[in-house]
Amino acid sequence: MESAVGFENLSCHFGEIRAVGNVSFEVKKGEFFAMLGPSGSGKSTCLRLIAGFQKPTSGRIKILGEDVALIPPYRRKVNIVFQDYALFPHMNVSENVAYGLLIKGVSKPDRVKAVDQALDMVRLSGYGRRKPNQLSGGQRQRVALARALVNKPEILLLDEPLGALDLKLREQMQEELKDLHRELGITFILVTHDQGEAMSMADRVAVFSEGKIAQLGTPENLYKYPQSPFIASFVGSSNVLSPEFVDFLTGRKRWASLRSEAISLVGATDESAQVTGTILSNIYLGSSYRITVDAQGQRLRVLIPAGCLLPVEGETVGLSWSGSDFHLMEDELT
Amino acid sequence: MLALPVLWLGVVYVGSLLALLVQSFFSIDEFTGVIQYEFTLKTYLELLRPSNLDIIIRTVTMATVVTVAAVVIAFPIAYYATRYARGKWKAFFYIAVMMPLWSSYLVKVYAWKLILAKEGIINWIFIKMHLTSVLEFLLAVPVIGGNSLSVSYIGTCLVFLYVWLPFMILPIQAALERVPSNVIEASYDLGATPRQTFFRVIFPLAMPGVIAGSIFTFSLTLGDYIIPQIVGSSRLFLGQAVYLHQGTAGNIPLAAAFSVVPIFIMGCYLWLAKRAGAFDAI
Numbered sequence: 001m002e003s004a005v006g007f008e009n010l011s012c013h014f015g016e017i018r019a020v021g022n023v024s025f026e027v028k029k030g031e032f033f034a035m036l037g038p039s040g041s042g043k044s045t046c047l048r049l050i051a052g053f054q055k056p057t058s059g060r061i062k063i064l065g066e067d068v069a070l071i072p073p074y075r076r077k078v079n080i081v082f083q084d085y086a087l088f089p090h091m092n093v094s095e096n097v098a099y100g101l102l103i104k105g106v107s108k109p110d111r112v113k114a115v116d117q118a119l120d121m122v123r124l125s126g127y128g129r130r131k132p133n134q135l136s137g138g139q140r141q142r143v144a145l146a147r148a149l150v151n152k153p154e155i156l157l158l159d160e161p162l163g164a165l166d167l168k169l170r171e172q173m174q175e176e177l178k179d180l181h182r183e184l185g186i187t188f189i190l191v192t193h194d195q196g197e198a199m200s201m202a203d204r205v206a207v208f209s210e211g212k213i214a215q216l217g218t219p220e221n222l223y224k225y226p227q228s229p230f231i232a233s234f235v236g237s238s239n240v241l242s243p244e245f246v247d248f249l250t251g252r253k254r255w256a257s258l259r260s261e262a263i264s265l266v267g268a269t270d271e272s273a274q275v276t277g278t279i280l281s282n283i284y285l286g287s288s289y290r291i292t293v294d295a296q297g298q299r300l301r302v303l304i305p306a307g308c309l310l311p312v313e314g315e316t317v318g319l320s321w322s323g324s325d326f327h328l329m330e331d332e333l334t
Numbered sequence: 335m336l337a338l339p340v341l342w343l344g345v346v347y348v349g350s351l352l353a354l355l356v357q358s359f360f361s362i363d364e365f366t367g368v369i370q371y372e373f374t375l376k377t378y379l380e381l382l383r384p385s386n387l388d389i390i391i392r393t394v395t396m397a398t399v400v401t402v403a404a405v406v407i408a409f410p411i412a413y414y415a416t417r418y419a420r421g422k423w424k425a426f427f428y429i430a431v432m433m434p435l436w437s438s439y440l441v442k443v444y445a446w447k448l449i450l451a452k453e454g455i456i457n458w459i460f461i462k463m464h465l466t467s468v469l470e471f472l473l474a475v476p477v478i479g480g481n482s483l484s485v486s487y488i489g490t491c492l493v494f495l496y497v498w499l500p501f502m503i504l505p506i507q508a509a510l511e512r513v514p515s516n517v518i519e520a521s522y523d524l525g526a527t528p529r530q531t532f533f534r535v536i537f538p539l540a541m542p543g544v545i546a547g548s549i550f551t552f553s554l555t556l557g558d559y560i561i562p563q564i565v566g567s568s569r570l571f572l573g574q575a576v577y578l579h580q581g582t583a584g585n586i587p588l589a590a591a592f593s594v595v596p597i598f599i600m601g602c603y604l605w606l607a608k609r610a611g612a613f614d615a616i
Contacts, residue, residue, distance in 0.1 A: 053519050073522040080523050086516040090538045090611075099534075100524035151524065 002029040003065065004155050004187040005050055010059030012045055019045040021211040022059070027189060029064075029154075032181050034190045034198035037208030038234070046208075047157050047191045051080050064154060079148035080157040084164060085140045087132040093119070093143050094128035100151040118150040121180075138169045149180075155187040162197065174201055195235050199223065207231055223259075227330045232257040237301065239263075245298035246328070249274065255329040260290070260303040262325035265311060266318040273318025279311045295319060351597075358590035367584055377587040381595070386575070390595055393572040396487070396562075397555035400494040401548045404502040407495070408547065409540075412507035431500050439497065443564050446493045450483035450565060457482070480567060490566035494555050501550035509543025510536070541612045549600065556596035572596065 005027040012020040020042040027033040035043040048054040049061060052073035061068050068076060079100070087096050097115045106114070119125050122142035132140055141161060148156060161177070162170045178201050181188050192198050198205045199219040206216040207230075215227045226232035229240045232255075241249075241256040268276050277295030289310060291302045300319065311317050360369055361376040380386065415427040434442065449455050460469045473479040473486060480486030513536055521531040559573030570578070572592060580589035607613070 051519075051523055053522075073519070074525050074527055078523075080520075082516050082520060084514075084516065086514065086520040088517060088520070088535060090541075099521070099526075103525045103530060103534075147520075147524070 003027065003062065004029045004031065005189065006060075006062040006065075007046070007049075008060040008062070010046075010049070010061060011057045012042075012049060012054060013057045018211050020049070020056075023211070023213055024059075025206055025213060025216060027155075027187060029187055030185055032178070032188045032190070032201060032203045034192060034202035034205045035208060036192055036195055036198040036205050036235075037214075038193055041208035042211040043191045043193075043206075043208040044159060047080070047159050047189065050076075050155075050189065051078060051157055052076050077153060078155040078157055079151050079153040080159060081141075081144045081148050081161045083160040085132075085144040087140055087143055087147070089132055091132075092128065093124065093130050093132070093135070096132065096143055097128075097147045097150050099147065104151075114150050115146075118146040121149065122146045137164050137166075138173065141165065141173065145177075145180075149184070153186065155189065158188060158190045160192055161190070162194075163192075170197075177201060199235065205235075207234060209234075225327055226257050229255050229257075229329070232329070237303075239300050242298060245296055248296055250328075252328070257327045257329065258300070258321060259325060260301045263300065263302045263319055263321050265291070265302060265304060266320050268316045268318045270318045270320070272320040274320055276316055276318050279313050279315045279317060281313060282310060293317065293319065354590050354593060357586055358594050360587045362585050362587055369586060377591045380588055381591050386592075389570050389572060389575050389592075392569065393556055394599060396491060396494070396571070397552045399491055400498065400555045401502075401551045403491070403495050404499055404551045405506075405544055405548065408499060408502035408506055409544070412503050412510055412540075412543075413536075415503075415507055416510040431503050434496070435500055440560070442497065443493060443561055446489075446496065447484050447565050450489045450492070452482040452484075454484070484565055485567055487566060490562050493561050493565045494551075494558070497561065498551040498554050501554065502547035505546035505550070506540055506543040509540040509546075513539045545604075545607050545612050549604070552603065553596055553600055556599065557593075 003026045007023050007025050010020060010023050011018070023042070023046065035046055037043045045054060049056055050063065052068065052071065056069075063076060063078065088099065091099070094112075094115050097118050098111045101111045101114055115128070116125065119128060122145050124139060124142050124146065127135070127139065127143075132143065135143065141164075145161070158177070162173050165173060174197060177188070177190075190198065190202060199222070202219065204216065204218055205222055207214045207222065209230055215222060215231045217225075222231060223236045223238070226235060226238060232238045232240045236259070238257040238259050241258060243253045243255055246256045247253045266273050275295045277293040277300065280292040280294050280299070282289050282291045284306070285303075286306070288303050288305050289308075291304060291311065293300045293302060302319070358377055359373050359375070360371055361374045362369055381390075411431075415424065419427050451457070457469065460466050469483075472488065473482070478487040480489075483489040483492070517535060517539070518531060521535045522528075526534060557573050559571065559577045562571040563574060572595060576589045576592045579585040579592065
């Protein structure tokens, strides 16, 4: 498959601070790619590097196979949706959306048609004459999206696009973005610190930590086979098992992960029990209970469906799981 | 707590202004020089006499030229300070802009009179650079020229420009500071070159600052009566007319009518600016 964006040994420093350190990865054409990580992990810098707002200290960036080192932001075939939308406050919605076309010299009738189409696509027809400050957060978000998409970019960059929206709107917009991606078939690159957002929307996720990619893979891959305790704790709700505990279970001193829902509770003396532990708490989550167990000094979270027989606090139980769910990690990272 | 400052604004500021406005509707008895406290538009008619109209046109033209020149000079300075100056340089910029305001205005104007005089440094520089003919050509231009820079409208304009420049730089700089950097990046991202970005995004967003600055330079020029008296030809400006009518001549109604002129002009100016969309970004 062709590559949309490629990073080759890319580093970016701000004075003494290293924002991105020797990162290499490739985003495939048409892919929904997410860069996930806590704040300050370098993911936003990577996006700004693609857009051209930041210059790399060393290494190369290729967009659609072309080295973009000398190409200024206004000549790159990418468009970005900013975190706080960055709409032009002195222009109305139509003028905002038409801006890119106006700059390109598209004729007025064509501009009007394209703007109407774009506003239609984000379900904001009829809002053309409003000013950005007369719109809600979700509407501004859509205008920013239309303003980028009207230029028919090959690559759309999204910088925490849903960060400022409330939970309900965020979930709705996630689905809309996903639909848009399917509809348009162009490359989406999303930056987010919300693992749920990255995992639910992206085809592949790069998890950033301290300016490097800690792991890159499909959401399922990251979830099931985290390569480090950091990934395991950052992505999803896996239990990170300490080397001491793993040593006790398997005789090998390595980090391991075990998903909460892969563990089942059995009687303390049951044959299938790999280990016994004491119930510390149980919390009702609606469709399930989250139970915290202390086994040999290791805290384990266990998810059991509501309606099962609940153990009480202080009770000793046996814990059981299938060997394939027990995932030994590569060398420890943190 | 707030009542006192608001009262100050209401009574001392607006109240005195209204008192002034009322005065302009009285008239003066031309024989006795006594003010007649009867409502009349006679004083305003007097304002439209050719000699008085001349003063108004002269002052408004000067204020317009000074304001436009101030925008042209102040914008790049403010732009530089906002976009490029950091830390110590920014502090230096503020001090450099404000410092002329800390010294006496009279001293500066007299200093300028010397600088612009025939024996002054500007003339000397032109001689040393063998450009005397350029200066002579400038001074030979009718109306704005004169015997030397210090008695020409060019000189008056230069001094106004010097004295009011900080009042233009600071509001523009404040407006530019408020332009979010991601809006500029968004413009680049949408394909606009730095030049297009400047004219389509940065300048329109800085417009409220330009308007605020121009209100200062425009109204300060309209009202000033010292600079045209020290530097320039002896022809009157609005401020001087007000000064003369209420001082020596004792014609308070005409002085009041004269001082209503800048208020009226500024009102029209703001109305036009609003209609042109200068405040849309606020």
